[in-house]
Amino acid sequence: MSVQFIDFSRQNEVIKPEVDAGWAAVIAKSAFIMGPQVKVFEEEFARYCGVKYALGVNSGTDALYLALSALGIGPGDEVVLPTHTFIATALCVSYTGAAVKFVDVEEVTYNIDPVELARVVTKKTKAIIPVHLYGQMANMDEIKAIADKNGIAILEDACQAHGARYKGVRSGAVGNAGCFSFYPTKGLGGWGDGGAVITNDDKIKHMVEMLRDYGRIDRYCHKMKGFNSRLDTMQAVVLSAKLKHLDEWNRMRQAIAAVYAVELARIGVAVPKTAPDRDHVYQTYAIRVKDRAKVMEGLKAKGIPSLIHYPIPIHLQEAYKDAGYKAGDFPVSEKIAAEILSLPLFPHMTADQVKEVVGALKESL
Numbered sequence: 362m363s364v365q366f367i368d369f370s371r372q373n374e375v376i377k378p379e380v381d382a383g384w385a386a387v388i389a390k391s392a393f394i395m396g397p398q399v400k401v402f403e404e405e406f407a408r409y410c411g412v413k414y415a416l417g418v419n420s421g422t423d424a425l426y427l428a429l430s431a432l433g434i435g436p437g438d439e440v441v442l443p444t445h446t447f448i449a450t451a452l453c454v455s456y457t458g459a460a461v462k463f464v465d466v467e468e469v470t471y472n473i474d475p476v477e478l479a480r481v482v483t484k485k486t487k488a489i490i491p492v493h494l495y496g497q498m499a500n501m502d503e504i505k506a507i508a509d510k511n512g513i514a515i516l517e518d519a520c521q522a523h524g525a526r527y528k529g530v531r532s533g534a535v536g537n538a539g540c541f542s543f544y545p546t547k548g549l550g551g552w553g554d555g556g557a558v559i560t561n562d563d564k565i566k567h568m569v570e571m572l573r574d575y576g577r578i579d580r581y582c583h584k585m586k587g588f589n590s591r592l593d594t595m596q597a598v599v600l601s602a603k604l605k606h607l608d609e610w611n612r613m614r615q616a617i618a619a620v621y622a623v624e625l626a627r628i629g630v631a632v633p634k635t636a637p638d639r640d641h642v643y644q645t646y647a648i649r650v651k652d653r654a655k656v657m658e659g660l661k662a663k664g665i666p667s668l669i670h671y672p673i674p675i676h677l678q679e680a681y682k683d684a685g686y687k688a689g690d691f692p693v694s695e696k697i698a699a700e701i702l703s704l705p706l707f708p709h710m711t712a713d714q715v716k717e718v719v720g721a722l723k724e725s726l
């Protein structure tokens with residue numbers, strides 16, 4: 362038996378009848394761009410997250426970029442973010458012309474370290490981007506205290522944490538705005554690219570609405586130099602169908618993670634930890650191992666794929682050479698990058714598949 366890293370075939374079967382009917386309705390009206398289904402999904406997603414507005418855009422990267430633009434961030438500004446994240450978090454800052462200021466992460470949650478964060482904030486800092494990595498939210502109370510004290514906006518990168526909670530509040534709903542990706546492998550994923558910005562702020566809402574649609578306020582009347590970044594109607598149909606199952610699928614992820622935690626602790630593997638005030642949704646199940654290359658080889662030989670999220674922290678990426686960082690600047694992130702290993706985990710993973718992964722891991726160690 363082999364196990365896929367992610368297998369959404371069951372999810373796809375579950376939603377297919379609803380998607381078929383929904384897509385037929387879109388095709389019948391040729392309402393491919395900004396059809397009524399987009400607004401329906403936006404309202405459902407806003408309600409789910411517990412905020413006033415959700416705005417569909419083209420991708421998670423665009424969500425972050427448009428939200429930063431809506432906050433007025435640009436050249437001369439600084440934006441603070443963790444170095445242990447997917448590169449898109451940094452890219453969107455660079456697109457605005459602002460400077461990236463990296464911060465190390467906490468060894469326990471893998472999320473931005475508030476103590477280190479407080480140290481890098483300057484008068485130029487205009488936004489903090491906490492990334493809710495792997496499905497667990499960052500320490501929002503401490504981040505918010507620093508942001509409020511210094512008059513800095515918080516933009517949550519919730520691209521890996523659909524439905525996660527911090528003290529009962531959903532990801533994306535704590536900061537000035539929250540950004541989501543609906544890339545197919547995310548916790549809530551479309552059948553193509555997609556993203557959303559959520560917010561309670563009317564000004565951010567209006568700005569993102571304009572920015573995603575060529576900066577227009579009327580058909581051919583343009584207030585600013587906007588972009589073309591909309592959630593397409595076909596994806597909105599898929600996302601509405603999936604959203605109905607998101608909590609259930611997150612509970613299935615949590616149940617699998619619970620089995621992993623017990624079984625892997627038994628064989629001495631460092632498993633992910635969840636802070637007591639948070640709900641982890643396990644978009645990624647990342648363990649820590651010392652002899653990683655050997656372990657990955659051993660797993661592969663038994664038909665078990667594993668991945669590294671992420672092998673190189675952003676401050677050490679060639680693309681960010683110009684930011685002026687060097688090896689040793691962020692010791693926790695660098696240590697994590699060398700040891701982290703993601704195991705297969707998806708909602709419909711069977712007990713046998715979990716057992717298979719645990720058995721293969723045991724032999725590989």
Ligand SMILES: *Cc1c(COP(=O)(O)O)cnc(C)c1O
Nearest residue numbers: 420421422447449450520542544
């Ligand atoms: C996936 C992801 C993004 C980018 O989302 P896209 O939809 O792929 O553009 C940004 N940040 C994080 C943390 C992500 O995981």
